[in-house]
Amino acid sequence: MPDFQYVEDKEFQLSERVESLRIEGARLYDGTGAPAVADSIVIVQGELIEWAGPADDAPLAGPDDLVLDAAGMSIMPGFIDSHVHLCAEHQRPARFDPMFIDHSELALRVLGNTQQALEAGVTTVIDCGGREYVTMTVRDAINAGIVQGARVLTTGPGITITGGHFNWFAIEADSDTELRKAARTLVKQRADHIKLFGTGGGLTMTSNPARAQYSVEEFQIVIDEAERGGITVTTHVHGTPGIRNAIAAGIHRLEHCQFFNEDGGISFDEDIVRQIVDKRIPVSLGMARRWRTDSSIEEHLTPRQLKQRAIRDERMDVLRRFRTMGVQLIASTDAGMTSTPFNDLPNLMRFLVDSIGMGIPEVIHSVTGRAAAAVRQGDRLGAIQPGKAADLRLVHGDPEVDTSALSAVAQVIRAGVVAGGPTAANGRRGAS
Numbered sequence: 001m002p003d004f005q006y007v008e009d010k011e012f013q014l015s016e017r018v019e020s021l022r023i024e025g026a027r028l029y030d031g032t033g034a035p036a037v038a039d040s041i042v043i044v045q046g047e048l049i050e051w052a053g054p055a056d057d058a059p060l061a062g063p064d065d066l067v068l069d070a071a072g073m074s075i076m077p078g079f080i081d082s083h084v085h086l087c088a089e090h091q092r093p094a095r096f097d098p099m100f101i102d103h104s105e106l107a108l109r110v111l112g113n114t115q116q117a118l119e120a121g122v123t124t125v126i127d128c129g130g131r132e133y134v135t136m137t138v139r140d141a142i143n144a145g146i147v148q149g150a151r152v153l154t155t156g157p158g159i160t161i162t163g164g165h166f167n168w169f170a171i172e173a174d175s176d177t178e179l180r181k182a183a184r185t186l187v188k189q190r191a192d193h194i195k196l197f198g199t200g201g202g203l204t205m206t207s208n209p210a211r212a213q214y215s216v217e218e219f220q221i222v223i224d225e226a227e228r229g230g231i232t233v234t235t236h237v238h239g240t241p242g243i244r245n246a247i248a249a250g251i252h253r254l255e256h257c258q259f260f261n262e263d264g265g266i267s268f269d270e271d272i273v274r275q276i277v278d279k280r281i282p283v284s285l286g287m288a289r290r291w292r293t294d295s296s297i298e299e300h301l302t303p304r305q306l307k308q309r310a311i312r313d314e315r316m317d318v319l320r321r322f323r324t325m326g327v328q329l330i331a332s333t334d335a336g337m338t339s340t341p342f343n344d345l346p347n348l349m350r351f352l353v354d355s356i357g358m359g360i361p362e363v364i365h366s367v368t369g370r371a372a373a374a375v376r377q378g379d380r381l382g383a384i385q386p387g388k389a390a391d392l393r394l395v396h397g398d399p400e401v402d403t404s405a406l407s408a409v410a411q412v413i414r415a416g417v418v419a420g421g422p423t424a425a426n427g428r429r430g431a432s
């Protein structure tokens with residue numbers, strides 16, 4: 001537990017802020033899913049976006065504006081990775097190392113992981129389960145401007161059953177009273193959301209991915225307590241019974257959602273998917289590299305994960321059907337798990353464009369406007385619009401011409417501060 005608490009919510013930064021920054025000539029993807037604006041101007045004032053739109057409609061530059069010539073680049077909101085585990089060590093089986101180092105070393109690793117995300121233009125990470133309250137400590141230090149990193153929203157530890165999935169990064173809760181106590185404890189520790197493990201998972205051999213860990217009533221206890229505290233609940237769910245219980249209880253988001261059955265296969269349930277669509281429940285994919293890349297990572301996987309990997313074509317079919325039926329998909333990486341680093345989100349997005357045919361404005365929307373709305377941060381994050389936080393990502397080229405542009409980071413700005421330095425490298429002062 002942290003031995004101090006910041007009560008100040010307002011974010012401010014150590015480094016010099018660019019008071020008025022004018023980014024000219026980039027192709028604008030605004031994070032709403034709208035088609036790109038070919039020639040845009042984006043004006044940043046302090047930590048907020050002041051104006052954004054077609055260059056022809058823009059107000060004139062002032063004499064003190066710092067002007068960044070972004071011709072040949074694309075600009076988009078800073079990405080939000082909705083499913084990461086900052087306490088995990090992605091290069092090893094995740095459950096070992098982080099449990100046996102002291103809190104201060106773990107906090108530094110967590111900070112390093114947020115910086116790896118930030119360098120890739122992932123300006124916000126949503127942590128879905130870590131060791132005790134270490135992620136809160138790092139979140140607060142970043143918000144207070146003591147250190148630089150991606151903005152962190154976190155559950156702290158998740159909630160699971162005794163011996164259940166992710167129990168080393170969760171509060172174990174089995175009864176109604178224990179669930180209520182666990183949820184209230186997380187609210188007290190100022191969790192930004194709560195992660196409930198609704199089924200078992202591939203990493204935890206004492207858990208069962210096909211079966212529900214909690215009943216409808218048990219889900220409801222946690223959701224009620226979260227809503228009392230003004231936060232949302234997301235749930236890790238693989239098997240259909242867990243998905244069904246979560247939806248019936250009024251869950252806010254679903255993670256993974258693969259319809260695993262007891263035989264280790266997939267039983268797609270169209271009726272449940274219709275409920276997900278009707279209730280507008282976002283599905284965050286939490287799609288670690290083991291679901292998409294070559295065989296070099298297989299030595300790091302558990303036997304059960306290897307079995308799951310064997311059915312990844314079926315999982316891709318599930319995603320295609322989700323998309324066709326109108327599910328609100330959110331690309332998210334499960335970074336920290338099995339060989340998935342914290343800068344991997346652009347790679348996953350390119351994979352989804354290539355494999356299930358998501359469009360570029362659509363896949364950007366899934367990690368910006370939609371991801372922000374899913375954690376009730378849509379009023380301040382996730383779109384390039386006046387009044388929103390100036391979390392911006394400039395890349396070389398146009399991702400609609402070549403998807404590799406999604407990864408070609410030229411500049412990252414978080415809350416109006418150019419990440420890694422106070423001023424834009426090729427900026428100039430004065431009206432154009």
Ligand SMILES: [Zn+2]
Nearest residue numbers: 083128286334
């Ligand atoms: Zn996860």
